Amino acid sequence: xxxxxxxxxxxxxxxxxxxxxxxxxxxxxxxxxxxxxxxxxxxxxxxxxxxxxxxxxxxxxxxxxxxxxxxxxxxxxxxxxxxxxxxxxxxxxxxxxxxxxxxxxxxxxxxxxxxxxxxxxxxxxxxxxxxxxxxxxxxxxxxxxxxxxxxxxxxxxxxxxxxxxxxxxxxxxxxxxxxxxxxxxxxxxxxxxxxxxxxxxxxxxxxxxxxxxxxxxxxxxxxxxxxxxxxxxxxxxxxxxxxxxxxxxxxxxxxxxxxxxxxxxxxxxxxxxxxxxxxxxxxxxxxxxxxxxxxxxxxxxxxxxxxxxxxxxxxxxxxxxxxxxxxxxxxxxxxxxxxxxxxxxxxxxxxxxxxxxxxxxxxxxxxxxxxxxxxxxxxxxxxxxxxxxxxxxxxxxxxxxxxxxxxxxxxxxxxxxxxx
Numbered sequence: 001x002x003x004x005x006x007x008x009x010x011x012x013x014x015x016x017x018x019x020x021x022x023x024x025x026x027x028x029x030x031x032x033x034x035x036x037x038x039x040x041x042x043x044x045x046x047x048x049x050x051x052x053x054x055x056x057x058x059x060x061x062x063x064x065x066x067x068x069x070x071x072x073x074x075x076x077x078x079x080x081x082x083x084x085x086x087x088x089x090x091x092x093x094x095x096x097x098x099x100x101x102x103x104x105x106x107x108x109x110x111x112x113x114x115x116x117x118x119x120x121x122x123x124x125x126x127x128x129x130x131x132x133x134x135x136x137x138x139x140x141x142x143x144x145x146x147x148x149x150x151x152x153x154x155x156x157x158x159x160x161x162x163x164x165x166x167x168x169x170x171x172x173x174x175x176x177x178x179x180x181x182x183x184x185x186x187x188x189x190x191x192x193x194x195x196x197x198x199x200x201x202x203x204x205x206x207x208x209x210x211x212x213x214x215x216x217x218x219x220x221x222x223x224x225x226x227x228x229x230x231x232x233x234x235x236x237x238x239x240x241x242x243x244x245x246x247x248x249x250x251x252x253x254x255x256x257x258x259x260x261x262x263x264x265x266x267x268x269x270x271x272x273x274x275x276x277x278x279x280x281x282x283x284x285x286x287x288x289x290x291x292x293x294x295x296x297x298x299x300x301x302x303x304x305x306x307x308x309x310x311x312x313x314x315x316x317x318x319x320x321x322x323x324x325x326x327x328x329x330x331x332x333x334x335x336x337x338x339x340x341x342x343x344x345x346x347x348x349x350x351x352x353x354x355x356x357x358x359x360x361x362x363x364x365x366x367x368x369x370x371x372x373x374x375x376x377x378x379x380x381x382x383x384x385x386x387x388x389x390x391x392x393x394x395x396x397x398x399x400x401x402x403x404x405x406x407x408x409x410x411x412x413x414x415x416x417x418x419x420x
Contacts, residue, residue, distance in 0.1 A: 028056065028242075029060065029241055029244065030060045030066065030242045031238055032243065033060060034057065034069070036053055037050065037053040037054070037072075037075060038075060040053055041075060054072065054076075054080060057072065060242055063242075064334065065240050065332050065337055066212060066213040066214055066240050067211065067212055068081060068211060068213075069081060069212065070212065071216070083211075086207045087203070088203070088204065091198055092198065094190070094194055095191060095195065095198070098187055099410070100411050101187060102184065102191065103407070104403045104404065104410070105180055105183055105184040105187070106146060106184065107402060107406045108399055108400070109146075109154070109158055109177070109180050109181065109184065110142070110146050111387070112161070112176065112180070112391075112396065112399055113142055113157060113161040113177075114139065114142060115385075115399075116164050116165055116168075116173070116177075116391075117139055117142055118135060119168070119391060120167070120168060122135060123373040125372060125373075125374045126371070141157070142157055151188065151350070151356070152352045152355065152356030153356060155353045155354075155356035155360060156356040156357065156363065157360060158177065158181050158357070158360065159356075159357045159358070159359075159360025159361045160361075160363050161177065161364070162174060162177055162178060162364065163365055163368055164364060164368065167373060170394055173391070173394050176396050185353060192348055193348060196345050200345045201222045203344055203345065205220070205342055206341075206342060209339045213337075214237040215233070215339070217237075217238075220234050220237065224340070224342075229340055231249055231253060232250070232260065232263060232264065232267075233340045235247060235249050235250055235267060236263065236267055236337050236338070237339070239267060239270055244271050244275070247267060247268065247271045250267060258291040259291070262288040262291040262297070262338070263288075263292075263338045265284045265287045265288035266284070266288045266296075266300065266335075266338050267337070269281045269335065270300075270334075272284060273303070273304060273334070274334065278307045281335075282305070285297055285301050285304055292338075294338070295324055295326050296336040297336075297338070298317055298321060299321060299328065299335075299336055300336060301317055302314055302318055302328070303333070303334070303335055304335075386398065
């Protein structure tokens with residue numbers, strides 16, 4: 001009874017595979033259909049023609065190892081196909097919300113340091129003319145540090161200000177300053193790593209392969225500088241879109257490395273399977289498996305043995321795959337293509353910010369030794385500077401208010417100018 005059930009299941013699978021292979025030979029490739037849709041859009045064809053193009057693409061996609069085709073949404077400028085969000089989308093959202101907070105923190109630090117510099121430099125025991133010069137130079141250097149956008153310099157200036165606050169014995173303001181700097185450091189650490197990934201073409205390629213099952217030619221050219229690798233991946237991605245004739249590009253492509261040779265053989269096996277030549281497909285898949293014994297090629301062998309009605313071998317491979325945790329039932333009824341892997345960007349730690357902070361501490365200690373502050377020695381006119389009295393009383397309400405206002409303005413402008 002078990003043998004009869006296995007036979008019936010194999011026949012059903014076989015008929016479905018034959019149907020898929022036959023329909024593939026008759027149905028145009030997704031690759032060519034996408035080009036047709038693009039041309040029809042350029043030529044302003046009626047909506048009925050465009051809907052027909054989309055229907056054909058959806059029909060052709062069912063018999064191919066592609067999950068999503070984001071190009072449709074781009075070409076139609078609407079959500080034709082609901083494509084799941086990826087890490088890149090989440091990263092963009094993260095930077096979108098992090099940026100206004102970073103700006104607000106920078107404003108908080110700048111204002112607190114501004115009051116610190118002015119108050120300390122106005123209390124140093126030197127001649128009035130020298131006091132003015134030192135104050136102007138100090139404020140100019142502070143402004144330059146933040147405007148220049150060189151983060152290590154900002155951290156050096158902040159550490160310098162921390163020493164001045166310590167000398168002024170303003171413990172509460174010192175804590176506020178270091179808390180704001182710690183938050184800024186955390187946000188910059190996250191932001192730098194996220195931005196590094198957003199710029200990475202390798203990550204975009206990897207996401208496209210994992211989610212969609214193929215990558216566009218332009219992205220492959222950017223990722224693979226080696227022309228042979230680029231050609232191999234282009235062929236594999238085009239095969240995923242049903243462009244079977246692209247296999248001809250592999251005729252003169254030779255690799256010494258076993259893995260890439262296995263990918264070439266797997267591509268040949270894939271095309272042979274789709275065109276119904278299962279014996280030839282078996283030949284290529286077996287050679288590929290000897291070079292690169294992976295579960296993906298093992299699944300391709302399982303499909304091929306099932307199509308050849310070699311049930312004993314097919315069931316044995318199926319059992320092996322199930323033991324490895326491969327859910328055979330959830331895999332496509334066509335062979336799996338193997339895409340070339342790429343290295344993903346690593347994580348960076350901003351040691352230069354730590355170095356800048358250390359230099360600022362050292363500079364603050366030296367400066368406070370040479371320019372000793374004697375309190376009560378400043379010009380009373382400086383009390384007219386907005387927020388100066390609050391600073392003297394170790395209050396940061398005015399600074400927080402300005403920072404929150406800047407945060408709100410940035411959020412409003414961000415929503416008005418761009419979207420996530």
